[in-house]
Amino acid sequence: MADDRDREEAVVAEFHKKIKEAFEVFDHDSNNTVDVREIGTIMRSLGCCPSEGELHDLIAEVEDEEPTGYIRFEKFLPVMTEILLERRYRPVPEDVLLHAFEVLDSAKRGFLTKEELIKYMTEEGEPFSQEEMEEMLSAAIDPDSNSIHYRDYITMMVIDEH
Amino acid sequence: MGSGTSAQHHFAFQNAEKAFKAAALIQRWYRRYVARLEMRRRCTWSIFQSMEYAGQQDHVKLHDFFSYLMDHFTPSSHNERDFLSRMFTEERFPQDSEAERCCDYESIEVPDSYAGPRLSFPLLPDHATALVEAFRLKQQLHARYVLNLLYETKKHLVQLPNINRVSTCYSEEITVCGDLHGQLDDLIFIFYKNGLPSPERVYVFNGDFVDRGKDSVEILMVLFAFMLVYPKEFHLNRGNHEDHMVNLRYGFTKEVMNKYKIHGKKILRTLQDVFRWLPLATLVDEKVLILHGGVSDTTDLELLDKLDRHKVVSTMRCKARKEGEKQAEEKEQATQTSAAERPIPWFLPQKQSRSLPASPLRRGDQARRAGRSCSIPCGGAPGRSADPELGRRQQAGLGAPSACGAPGAAEPTQEEWRQVTDILWSDPMAQEGCKANTVRGEGCYFGPDVTEQLLQKYNLRLLIRSHECKPEGYEFCHSRRVLTIFSASNYYAVGSNRGAYVKLGPALTPHIVQYQANKATYTLTMRQRISRVEESALRALREKLFAHSSELLGEFKKYDAGKTGSIALSDWAAAVESVLRLGLPWRMLRPQLVNSSADNTLEYGSWLEDLAKAQLSRENIQSSLLEKLYRNRSNLETIFRIIDSDHS
Numbered sequence: 001m002a003d004d005r006d007r008e009e010a011v012v013a014e015f016h017k018k019i020k021e022a023f024e025v026f027d028h029d030s031n032n033t034v035d036v037r038e039i040g041t042i043m044r045s046l047g048c049c050p051s052e053g054e055l056h057d058l059i060a061e062v063e064d065e066e067p068t069g070y071i072r073f074e075k076f077l078p079v080m081t082e083i084l085l086e087r088r089y090r091p092v093p094e095d096v097l098l099h100a101f102e103v104l105d106s107a108k109r110g111f112l113t114k115e116e117l118i119k120y121m122t123e124e125g126e127p128f129s130q131e132e133m134e135e136m137l138s139a140a141i142d143p144d145s146n147s148i149h150y151r152d153y154i155t156m157m158v159i160d161e162h
Numbered sequence: 163m164g165s166g167t168s169a170q171h172h173f174a175f176q177n178a179e180k181a182f183k184a185a186a187l188i189q190r191w192y193r194r195y196v197a198r199l200e201m202r203r204r205c206t207w208s209i210f211q212s213m214e215y216a217g218q219q220d221h222v223k224l225h226d227f228f229s230y231l232m233d234h235f236t237p238s239s240h241n242e243r244d245f246l247s248r249m250f251t252e253e254r255f256p257q258d259s260e261a262e263r264c265c266d267y268e269s270i271e272v273p274d275s276y277a278g279p280r281l282s283f284p285l286l287p288d289h290a291t292a293l294v295e296a297f298r299l300k301q302q303l304h305a306r307y308v309l310n311l312l313y314e315t316k317k318h319l320v321q322l323p324n325i326n327r328v329s330t331c332y333s334e335e336i337t338v339c340g341d342l343h344g345q346l347d348d349l350i351f352i353f354y355k356n357g358l359p360s361p362e363r364v365y366v367f368n369g370d371f372v373d374r375g376k377d378s379v380e381i382l383m384v385l386f387a388f389m390l391v392y393p394k395e396f397h398l399n400r401g402n403h404e405d406h407m408v409n410l411r412y413g414f415t416k417e418v419m420n421k422y423k424i425h426g427k428k429i430l431r432t433l434q435d436v437f438r439w440l441p442l443a444t445l446v447d448e449k450v451l452i453l454h455g456g457v458s459d460t461t462d463l464e465l466l467d468k469l470d471r472h473k474v475v476s477t478m479r480c481k482a483r484k485e486g487e488k489q490a491e492e493k494e495q496a497t498q499t500s501a502a503e504r505p506i507p508w509f510l511p512q513k514q515s516r517s518l519p520a521s522p523l524r525r526g527d528q529a530r531r532a533g534r535s536c537s538i539p540c541g542g543a544p545g546r547s548a549d550p551e552l553g554r555r556q557q558a559g560l561g562a563p564s565a566c567g568a569p570g571a572a573e574p575t576q577e578e579w580r581q582v583t584d585i586l587w588s589d590p591m592a593q594e595g596c597k598a599n600t601v602r603g604e605g606c607y608f609g610p611d612v613t614e615q616l617l618q619k620y621n622l623r624l625l626i627r628s629h630e631c632k633p634e635g636y637e638f639c640h641s642r643r644v645l646t647i648f649s650a651s652n653y654y655a656v657g658s659n660r661g662a663y664v665k666l667g668p669a670l671t672p673h674i675v676q677y678q679a680n681k682a683t684y685t686l687t688m689r690q691r692i693s694r695v696e697e698s699a700l701r702a703l704r705e706k707l708f709a710h711s712s713e714l715l716g717e718f719k720k721y722d723a724g725k726t727g728s729i730a731l732s733d734w735a736a737a738v739e740s741v742l743r744l745g746l747p748w749r750m751l752r753p754q755l756v757n758s759s760a761d762n763t764l765e766y767g768s769w770l771e772d773l774a775k776a777q778l779s780r781e782n783i784q785s786s787l788l789e790k791l792y793r794n795r796s797n798l799e800t801i802f803r804i805i806d807s808d809h810s
Contacts, residue, residue, distance in 0.1 A: 014732045021747035025204045029592035044197035045750070051190045097191055100184035125186030136192060139687040157195055 222603030340628030344375025369401020369454035456588030635662025
């Protein structure tokens with residue numbers, strides 16, 4: 001029993017260090033606060049994959065009663081630790097991602113046209129901003145065919161991660 | 163019909179829902195991908211910055227060490243005295259007659275075979291333009307013309323005030339450029355994109371023209387040439403790198419000696435002279451102040467306007483004591499609070515709480531700014547050492563010995579030196595107040611209140627400074643009252659950052675133009691750009707890790723009580739940070755530096771061996787020696803250059 005508790009404490013301690021590190025990367029003024037707009041980046045680089053809606057809720061949880069545009073580390077740490085312990089917002093495995101593309105590719109061609117991708121990404125789900133759309137296109141689109149071969153795209157992105 | 167429709171609707175609805183969910187999933191996943199890229203980009207930037215500033219700290223530490231030696235070493239023989247006095251008198255500005263001899267370029271012959279640009283004086287605009295073109299074609303200017311140009315430059319600079327005053331009445335726009343650091347491509351690009359200097363196109367270059375990049379000489383030649391051709395419309399401010407002591411370490415001295423083997427020494431001596439005569443700041447319409455570093459809470463523009471700027475040969479500290487100063491310092495020490503205690507020099511045994519130089523990335527909690535009573539400027543003789551005879555020798559070398567600050571003295575006063583150092587070295591910070599800049603070792607950190615106070619005191623609107631690399635080439639801070647402008651693109655590595663310059667029209671609203679001199683980076687995707695820069699950073703970081711192999715091994719062993727040869731990955735991070743002290747997010751970087759085993763442990767011995775193998779495959783020396791060399795490479799180079807001060 002005591003061993004389990006020790007182990008959990010060690011795990012929590014390690015989480016704390018990881019969270020602090022990620023937080024500090026964006027703490028430009030070295031005053032233990034980050035711009036609220038960076039919270040998503042911090043969370044995601046700690047391994048989580050929340051939706052925009054989930055992110056919104058989370059920000060509400062860590063904001064001060066009078067939102068200042070900044071999030072303080074003291075409020076962020078416990079919430080984030082909990083999330084990591086509960087393994088919330090885990091990213092989906094590759095095959096689920098592939099399946100999502102295949103759902104959009106109803107004709108089962110193995111690719112989506114540029115227009116189709118733009119339509120889905122900017123009109124469905126939690127729509128992309130123009131900047132997000134352009135950035136995705138620049139890497140994903142095969143300029144010769146003006147389409148995205150999603151299998152290859154996923155493979156390329158996943159290699160990056162590891 | 164009815165049920166068919168509702169079945170179709172149901173089916174359509176399900177499909178729509180599926181599509182919605184699929185899209186949401188892809189977006190969610192993509193946003194996480196981008197976030198992780200952003201984190202990698204930031205970490206990469208942190209690596210470069212922390213290593214840059216740690217190197218700077220090193221340099222100041224080295225300088226302190228030598229100064230301490232000078233103070234406390236009693237030469238035991240005539241030869242040693244000679245050596246010491248040579249070592250430090252080389253720093254100082256030679257007598258005027260010596261200076262004339264230095265600039266004696268007329269005796270230098272230019273062979274007929276020389277195919278580079280030839281200058282004649284007075285320079286014409288065409289000459290300056292031809293210089294740019296010649297350098298673009300990778301030609302080198304002959305030493306004779308270099309010296310001639312430097313000689314004319316100095317003559318011109320001597321007439322200039324400390325603070326250039328520029329007005330937008332006479333020209334439409336003023337273009338302000340930041341650090342170039344020897345990157346000629348960026349300068350050429352700026353002229354290409356913005357136009358060459360002319361009476362209608364005013365330029366201000368805000369210091370740090372040299373060091374690090376490989377074409378510092380050429381940049382200086384171009385800048386000086388245009389300054390001579392358009393004296394009223396082309397302005398230069400001194401940066402902290404326009405300083406021969408800094409050049410010893412950061413590459414400019416080396417570049418000159420490599421390019422000009424026979425006359426390099428003369429050129430360097432002449433440059434010492436030119437650098438100290440560079441103006442300190444530029445004021446546009448009495449409203450926009452442009453200077454290289456920043457300000458402090460004691461910055462006094464009136465004093466800066468009046469002081470003899472040429473007395474500050476170098477802003478690197480030179481430890482010396484004169485009796486009067488020693489007393490003043492003791493008094494100041496007595497009144498200082500413990501928080502602001504003067505730190506014990508790093509190379510002496512420390513008492514309990516050592517004030518470490520700040521981790522380069524964390525500017526947070528530091529001692530309030532202590533009086534810098536322990537040093538006087540490197541404007542002249544290092545001062546009397548323990549040996550009075552040595553002192554006399556030094557003073558004889560200087561000519562008229564002087565008490566610090568007496569009128570007509572060759573040295574600046576403590577206050578004058580500090581004023582100049584502050585504006586050349588300081589950095590803005592977000593917190594209010596004014597702290598010693600322990601990261602750089604000189605100057606201070608100044609808060610928005612300090613900026614506001616200064617701007618109001620002198621009725622200014624904006625402070626433009628450089629000195630710090632920014633990813634976008636520029637950055638506003640202090641409620642847009644301070645603008646940092648940095649013109650060396652790809653400064654850390656190809657793709658690391660943009661360069662920028664700022665244009666001020668008659669309304670003095672800043673208009674920023676960004677660029678990146680390497681065209682190749684434009685065609686890469688964000689991901690590819692980040693990967694490339696990241697690889698550079700990691701390579702540099704691995705080198706640094708290797709250089710500390712022995713210390714790391716010692717530290718790892720502390721975590722391995724059972725002598726298993728393995729440690730937990732979390733312990734790896736703690737160990738590495740305590741050795742390297744770079745303030746980097748090691749747990750984020752770990753996946754790139756360590757192959758983890760399934761149980762989250764690391765066999766540290768073989769990890770260190772792998773590091774060594776990667777380095778040794780590039781060199782063929784014994785590993786421990788190599789390790790020491792790597793760690794101290796910059797320091798060693800600097801030492802060699804100081805000792806080899808006659809460049810023989």
